[in-house]
Amino acid sequence: MLQVKNISAYYGDAQALENVSLAVSESGVVALLGPNAAGKSTTLRVISGILPAASGSVTFNGEDITTASPQERVELGLVHVPEGRKLFGTLSVEDNLLLGGYCGRKDRKTGSRLERVYERFPKLKERRNQDAGLLSGGEQQMVAVGRGLMAQPKVLMIDEMSLGLAPLIVKQMFSLVQEIALEGVCVLIVEQHVQNALAVSHHGFIIESGVTRVAGTAQELMESALVRESYLGH
Amino acid sequence: MNLLVQTLVAGLLLGGVYALIAVGLNLIFGVVKIINFAHGELVMIAMYATFWMWTAWSLSPYISIFIITPLMFGFGVLLQRFILQPMQNSSPTIKIFVTLGLSVLLQNLALVLFGGQYRSTTFPWAEQNFSVLGVTATYGRITAFLVAIALVIALFYLMKKTLTGKVLRALAEDRETAGLIGIPVKKYYLVAMGLGTAMAAIAGVLIGPFQSVFPLAGAHFTLLAFVVVVLGGLGNMAGSLIGGLFLGAVETLAGTYIDPALQQVAVFAVFIIVLLVRPQGIFGGSARNAEVGLK
Ligand SMILES: Nc1ncnc2c1ncn2[C@@H]1O[C@H](COP(=O)(O)OP(=O)(O)O)[C@@H](O)[C@H]1O
Ligand SMILES: [Mg+2]
Numbered sequence A: 001m002l003q004v005k006n007i008s009a010y011y012g013d014a015q016a017l018e019n020v021s022l023a024v025s026e027s028g029v030v031a032l033l034g035p036n037a038a039g040k041s042t043t044l045r046v047i048s049g050i051l052p053a054a055s056g057s058v059t060f061n062g063e064d065i066t067t068a069s070p071q072e073r074v075e076l077g078l079v080h081v082p083e084g085r086k087l088f089g090t091l092s093v094e095d096n097l098l099l100g101g102y103c104g105r106k107d108r109k110t111g112s113r114l115e116r117v118y119e120r121f122p123k124l125k126e127r128r129n130q131d132a133g134l135l136s137g138g139e140q141q142m143v144a145v146g147r148g149l150m151a152q153p154k155v156l157m158i159d160e161m162s163l164g165l166a167p168l169i170v171k172q173m174f175s176l177v178q179e180i181a182l183e184g185v186c187v188l189i190v191e192q193h194v195q196n197a198l199a200v201s202h203h204g205f206i207i208e209s210g211v212t213r214v215a216g217t218a219q220e221l222m223e224s225a226l227v228r229e230s231y232l233g234h
Numbered sequence B: 001m002n003l004l005v006q007t008l009v010a011g012l013l014l015g016g017v018y019a020l021i022a023v024g025l026n027l028i029f030g031v032v033k034i035i036n037f038a039h040g041e042l043v044m045i046a047m048y049a050t051f052w053m054w055t056a057w058s059l060s061p062y063i064s065i066f067i068i069t070p071l072m073f074g075f076g077v078l079l080q081r082f083i084l085q086p087m088q089n090s091s092p093t094i095k096i097f098v099t100l101g102l103s104v105l106l107q108n109l110a111l112v113l114f115g116g117q118y119r120s121t122t123f124p125w126a127e128q129n130f131s132v133l134g135v136t137a138t139y140g141r142i143t144a145f146l147v148a149i150a151l152v153i154a155l156f157y158l159m160k161k162t163l164t165g166k167v168l169r170a171l172a173e174d175r176e177t178a179g180l181i182g183i184p185v186k187k188y189y190l191v192a193m194g195l196g197t198a199m200a201a202i203a204g205v206l207i208g209p210f211q212s213v214f215p216l217a218g219a220h221f222t223l224l225a226f227v228v229v230v231l232g233g234l235g236n237m238a239g240s241l242i243g244g245l246f247l248g249a250v251e252t253l254a255g256t257y258i259d260p261a262l263q264q265v266a267v268f269a270v271f272i273i274v275l276l277v278r279p280q281g282i283f284g285g286s287a288r289n290a291e292v293g294l295k
Helices: A040-048 A070-076 A093-100 A102-107 A110-120 A122-126 A137-149 A167-182 A194-200 A218-223 A225-230 B002-032 B039-057 B061-087 B092-114 B139-161 B163-173 B175-180 B185-210 B217-232 B237-257 B260-277
Strands: A002-011 A014-024 A028-033 A055-060 A078-081 A155-159 A186-191 A203-208 A211-217 B129-132 B135-138
Touching (some): A002 A040, A014 A055, A014 A203, A070 A102, A093 A102, A093 B163, A102 A110, A102 B163, A110 A122, A110 A137, A137 A167, A167 A194, A211 A218, A218 A225, B002 B163, B002 B185, B002 B217, B002 B237, B039 B061, B039 B185, B039 B217, B061 B092, B092 B217, B129 B139, B139 B237, B163 B175, B163 B185, B175 B185
Parallel strands (some): A014 A211, A028 A203, A155 A186
Antiparallel strands (some): B129 B135
């Protein structure tokens, strides 16, 4: 479904990605792992089109989208929930969600999509009129994911979903991700918490210093020497 | 006492129009992140258009406003598309030079086309007096105030309740994320610049019947709008409304009680005091000043 081949990317003159490849083929959860500053978020930025790839290609359902605009990609169903949630803090919860549905607004089904998000996150319905910036971290993450769902993703990329959240909330969010995947969405999660991430994923990729080092099934990754030594600590 | 009330009313009436000009500047600043030093020239252009439509075709300002406003909206869109957008990613200093250059260009264009003399749109109805409780104002000024305030409130409503407004607010807050979630950022920059320009233009038409226009008339409005925006807070629309009313009052009071020649000085004095005492504006709410080179 989504294929990233040998991409490199720069911030100004500084190279952030050297050679990243990954593929997301079926519905389910796929993990993109790696240490801090490895280039995970940068990879997602290139996939969603807010940072241009200096080389390599991104294809989605066979269509080359390497130079497509972020808007075109969202319309195709490639949706990015950014690191740090990036909500519009002075807008209400509901307005944040509505803006997530901007690209699909013409079919006039935004209302029913909104209801579905509220069913999934009843808490957000209670807080629909509050400024998003005033919510707790966990609630903000729900708005961020909900905003992504409003765009009717085929591939939903969630960057550091569990960062800064309490363990209980993290657990809830992971089971939520599984639920979304069961509905036929490919969920690509970026995580530093390798064990949690691999536990819910069927495939995983590890990037280090802007290069894809390991790719395989979650099982293979769990058993690989590199992962056991560097990430699982045994 | 009566003089004080009379002056205050005159000042507030004028201040409503200043608020409209400033809200336009603030919208452009908040969304497009450009400090438009040519904002006053947009008012000036609309004043000339009002004058010529009245002089050449006997079109009342209250009719020509419906022609001038959409034209100026289009002018703002073109400015954004062909002048501001190409340098969207330049440094703040370059942006300032470009809009300053634009303002000089428009001033000189007006000088070449219309000459240096003062032109007044003398529309008799606008000069008739209307009195309540011993306070008198001309119909022109009252209309200007009412229309301006109605438009400022309409803009608040637009920003708060409509999808366009929500998109504009999202853009003002975080344009990268807005783009990321699929909002066509450049298109909405055109909308913001068009709206901001249209508001300046409407203010120009409304002022036409009681202020004369000349090629440098815009400079005064740019200054006023800046003071109002600094007073009310960058990106803060409600602050602009209150700031506009306040500045209109200050200017008029200074003109009446000190010296008409010192009106501008009073405006500047307010500006400097605010910058010294509370650079973030009286009502706060400044949006990422660093991005436009204000920090
Ligand atoms: N906005 C930016 N400007 C410049 N360099 C950046 C920016 N964002 C990230 N980087 C650099 O790019 C590299 C990869 O960062 P990132 O993709 O955020 O890593 P990760 O998400 O894996 O922690 C790091 O060296 C980081 O310092
Ligand atoms: Mg990251």
